[in-house]
Amino acid sequence: MSESTDTTRGFDVDVTTRGQLPGAADYAKEKISTLDRFAHRPIKHAHVKLTKHGNPAQEHPVIAQANLDVDGRLIRAQAQGGTAHEAIDRLDDRLRRRLRQAAEIWEDRRNNQQTSVAQNNLAERPPYVEIPPEEREIVRRKSYTLAACTVDEAATEMELLDYDFHLFTEKGTGMASVIYRDGDGYRVAQVAPVPAEQLAPFERPVTLSSTPPPCITVEQATERLGLLGLPFLFFIDAAQGRAGVLYRRYDGHYGLVTPAG
Secondary structure (H helix, E strand, O other), rough: OEEEEOOOOEEEEEEEEEEEOOOOHHHHHHHHOOOOHHHHEEEEEEEEEEEEOOOOOOOOEEEEEEEEEEEOOEEEEEEEEEHHHHHHHEHHHHHHHHHHHHHHHHHHHHHOOOOOOOOOOOHHHHOOOOOOHHHOOOOEEEEEOOOEHHHHHHHHHHHOOOEEEEEEEEEEOOOEEEEEEEEEEEEEEEOOOOOOOHHOOOOEEEEEEOOOOOOHHHHHHHHHHHOOOOOOOOOEEEOOOOOEEEOOOOOOOEEHHHEEO
16 A cells, blocks of 8 residues: 655645556546646545455456545545546546536525535446455444435535435434435435425435334344345444444445444
């Protein structure tokens, strides 16, 4: 693993590489450091992670991921490619689109208008590295204070962060909820499902799950996710008594997201 930092532009670009990727860090810095011209607000920092997986059967073995700090707001994207340059070019394109979307959001909010960010193209997402379920482990645990927001705001946040789901506190009910894509619209699940009229007003096409999440242990959630082959599982941690989301990472292992406290 190697790391490098570019401070010649208006913001720092950190690049981390995993695997044999000669010259990729410099190319990533060159591409990402020009994104400030597409940003509505100053980019304070960028972190790029480049990973080359060793499976020769994988069609696109290079994964490029980036987090941008745009005046305190996180913008995120990821892409894949047969080569590092291809993955970085795709990442650059996706970040440009995110920055344009963010600019529209800020402008609409300044004018007290509602913004509807388009759904990301799931076909562009990197595939999972295939690891047998019994060999998968939880390699990342993240806990944060869930922002209180409407369904529309949660969907927008999910698209800007390029996530498969977003765990949030629904503003109308004060309840831990998860939103994810469902065809051309979205679906929302809550720890205790309620009728739509009890939620804060929203405009996006959304269906509500009427089934509460299972109350199981983390170990049971891991087993269930492996058996079902889903991208994530919303559940109540039986040991902690709080909501959580167990999800598949692109390296084939699992991550766990829980509310702080």
